[in-house]
Amino acid sequence: MKNIHPLHIALFGKRNQGKSSLMNLLTGQQTSIVSDTPGTTADPVRKSCELFGLGKCVLIDTAGFDDTGALGGRRAARALAAVQGLDAALLVISNNTFASDEQEFADRLQKEDIPFLVLHNKSDQKPLSSALRTMLQTRYPDCGVLDFSAESATQKASRDAAYDPVAEVVERLREVLERNAPEDVPELALQGLVQPGDPVVLVCPIDEEAPKDRLILPQVMLTRQCLDFHAVPVLCRVEELPGVMRSLPCAPALVITDSQVFGQVEKLLPAGQPLTGFSICLARQKGNFETYLQGTRQLDRLSDGQKILMLESCTHQVNCQDIGRVKLPAAIRRKSGKNLEFRFVSGNDPLPEPLSEFSLAIQCGGCMATARQLAHRVRSLRQAGLPVANYGMALAWASGIFERATQVFR
Numbered sequence: 001m002k003n004i005h006p007l008h009i010a011l012f013g014k015r016n017q018g019k020s021s022l023m024n025l026l027t028g029q030q031t032s033i034v035s036d037t038p039g040t041t042a043d044p045v046r047k048s049c050e051l052f053g054l055g056k057c058v059l060i061d062t063a064g065f066d067d068t069g070a071l072g073g074r075r076a077a078r079a080l081a082a083v084q085g086l087d088a089a090l091l092v093i094s095n096n097t098f099a100s101d102e103q104e105f106a107d108r109l110q111k112e113d114i115p116f117l118v119l120h121n122k123s124d125q126k127p128l129s130s131a132l133r134t135m136l137q138t139r140y141p142d143c144g145v146l147d148f149s150a151e152s153a154t155q156k157a158s159r160d161a162a163y164d165p166v167a168e169v170v171e172r173l174r175e176v177l178e179r180n181a182p183e184d185v186p187e188l189a190l191q192g193l194v195q196p197g198d199p200v201v202l203v204c205p206i207d208e209e210a211p212k213d214r215l216i217l218p219q220v221m222l223t224r225q226c227l228d229f230h231a232v233p234v235l236c237r238v239e240e241l242p243g244v245m246r247s248l249p250c251a252p253a254l255v256i257t258d259s260q261v262f263g264q265v266e267k268l269l270p271a272g273q274p275l276t277g278f279s280i281c282l283a284r285q286k287g288n289f290e291t292y293l294q295g296t297r298q299l300d301r302l303s304d305g306q307k308i309l310m311l312e313s314c315t316h317q318v319n320c321q322d323i324g325r326v327k328l329p330a331a332i333r334r335k336s337g338k339n340l341e342f343r344f345v346s347g348n349d350p351l352p353e354p355l356s357e358f359s360l361a362i363q364c365g366g367c368m369a370t371a372r373q374l375a376h377r378v379r380s381l382r383q384a385g386l387p388v389a390n391y392g393m394a395l396a397w398a399s400g401i402f403e404r405a406t407q408v409f410r
Contacts, residue, residue: 006048006056007370008085008348009173013092014101015064018121021150022092023061026051026166053170054177060086066101083108085348085373088177089116090169096120096129098136110140112376115180117144117172124149144176188225189285190254193408196230198253201245205238205261217367218278222256241268254408256281259395260323266401274408275401279365279392284409286371288363288378292390293406298360299336299389299397306359307341308332309386311377313369314347324364328391331398348373355384362389 011019027047045061083089089109093102098118109116118136120128128147136145146169153165194200204219215223219235226233231253236244238261245252251273257265259277269275283289312324329342343358345351361381366374381388396405 006058007054007087007177008058008060008373009088009090010060010062010083010086011090011092012062012065012105014066017064017092017094018150019064019090019092020045020061021154022090022119022121022169023047023059025150025154026059026169051166051170052164053167053174065105083112083114085369085376086114087370087372088173089114090173091116091118092121093118094120094122095126096132098132106140106143110143113180113379114376115142115176116140117146117169117176119169120145120147121150123147124152142176142180144172146172188228189222189281190225190229190231194226194229194231194253198231199248199250200226200231200233201241201248201252201255202226202233202235203238203241203255203257203261203265204235205258218282218365219258221367222278222281238264238268241265245269259392260327262396262399262401262405266399266404276405276408277392277396279390280396280405280409281392282365282367283390283392286366286369286374288374288388288390289409291378291382291388292363292393293410295360295362295387295389296393296397296402298387299332299394302332302336302338302340302359304339305341306338307343307357309352309355309358309361310342310344311361311363312344312346313364313366313374323395324391328362328395328398331395335398335400351377351380355381355386358386360387360389362391362394364391 011023013019023045027049029047047059047061049057049059051057091102091106091109106116106118118140120132128145133145133147136143148169157163157165190200202219202223204215223233223235234244234248234252238257245268251270253274255265255269255273255275257275257277259279262277266275283292308329310324310329325342325344329340333340343352363374363378378388393402393406396402
């Protein structure tokens, strides 16, 4: 399977099921503290690693969701909150026990469309019964079931250097992820839009918000896609665009610009030149494109005093040139002529409640999120009846070129 972003995979279960031992086995390090004392893991423990067959992953070891007491309740709540933004989950059980706590949690994963593998640990002490396996496969047909022993795998790996102790776990996870892959998500944003030899101009403004000595991820991603399709990427700043257009042997198949300079770039191009933005391209690649199209049109129906929820998929330092927190809200207020209130959510932080107090949500391009993470967030918003737009589409709307900037994908 192919993923350009780390897969976020969390380990869940009651206390003393061997989650931390499994975490250490998967990472190949003493990432989590292992103890016979229940409740050793407090806050979620995160570790980035590379798993052969899955690629880049962020593994998350959580506290037992049956933790008790004042602090235990908080630990359990944090474990449950880790469900937000996951690509997959490992539900760890043992001793052929799958009681109400496990059932409720598995039901929640299934309801929220998060792929999961039920891993029956400590199989060296008691193997998984055929009755429990049948029940799990019947109740959760899209999940995986694996009988396993983290301790036995660790011991065997210490005796046999050629033995891969996590190969079976990773393979089952891969199968679950592929079986539950989001539908209708193109593998690449530029798929079907450019041909070998086509010039593609990428307009990359360098201002106070641009990172020092490097390009931002969407610019890198789309440059690489041009090369993958044997197109010819030409990168420039806004002020260099007229000269670049004159120097090309033919009109570019596409001009892709940073959304914050839509207005400037649009004025420098011929009327028939296909034009879009990096964030809009990501919306096509990550899914939810039609949802964003419809949600952006909600901007035409705003009223004074309404609240807009701004959703960022990364955490970054904010300055006066910030697109999502400064420029886009100002552009929407200016274009709509309305007095609006904006609230911001960063990274995988939970959505505010109640969502009914908002009239619109606007999601960033999601360059730091996976398609599944975005699909989960957008689905939650839609279930609450909240229209969802996209940063790039909203900026195109504010610049008066929404139809032109999205036409190439329709």
